[in-house]
Amino acid sequence: MAFEERTIDSEIVYEGPVFKIRKHKVECVNGVTSYRDILEHSGGSVMLGVKDDGKILMVKQYRKALERVVLELPAGKIDPGEEPLDAAGRELREETGYTPSEVKHMVTYTPTCGYSAEKLHIYLCTDLTEGDTDFDETEDLDTYEFTADELIEMILNGEIEDGKTIIGILFARQAGLI
Numbered sequence: 278m279a280f281e282e283r284t285i286d287s288e289i290v291y292e293g294p295v296f297k298i299r300k301h302k303v304e305c306v307n308g309v310t311s312y313r314d315i316l317e318h319s320g321g322s323v324m325l326g327v328k329d330d331g332k333i334l335m336v337k338q339y340r341k342a343l344e345r346v347v348l349e350l351p352a353g354k355i356d357p358g359e360e361p362l363d364a365a366g367r368e369l370r371e372e373t374g375y376t377p378s379e380v381k382h383m384v385t386y387t388p389t390c391g392y393s394a395e396k397l398h399i400y401l402c403t404d405l406t407e408g409d410t411d412f413d414e415t416e417d418l419d420t421y422e423f424t425a426d427e428l429i430e431m432i433l434n435g436e437i438e439d440g441k442t443i444i445g446i447l448f449a450r451q452a453g454l455i
Contacts, residue, residue, distance in 0.1 A: 280306040318395035322365040332422035361398035377402035425455040
């Protein structure tokens with residue numbers, strides 16, 4: 278049976294606008310003491326927006342961590358007190374200009390449970406109404422549309438590397454949703 282570490286002490290060592298880092302002093306197996314740095318994040322909603330013609334909405338944006346533009350499903354941080362489902366509708370509208378009438382939860386996962394408590398909630402958004410985008414002041418996104426087959430091929434060819442995008446598209450395909 279896996280040993281459950283016991284927290285001896287805990288403190289926030291960094292607090293920024295998007296996440297916090299907490300340092301835990303823990304008792305490990307055999308009484309050994311160690312430290313765990315955990316990223317605390319409010320979580321995010323990821324939207325697989327499907328238009329009436331079956332095309333899937335994607336965005337391209339610059340990602341500083343990779344120093345390049347990335348093609349990915351629209352996604353955004355859940356605001357304090359906001360439900361993931363509400364964030365999905367809000368973020369899809371803000372990033373693509375489309376408002377969904379139907380939002381269905383597909384899957385929730387933890388992208389990097391070794392050092393982060395973040396959870397991402399992926400939603401299928403359909404019955405879309407086109408409107409205007411409402412980017413945050415630091416956002417600059419371009420919206421694209423692809424068929425499910427095109428996106429699957431891009432995943433298999435390594436053109437799409439973003440984990441949330443791969444999970445969302447492959448989950449929806451396996452579930453027969455796209």
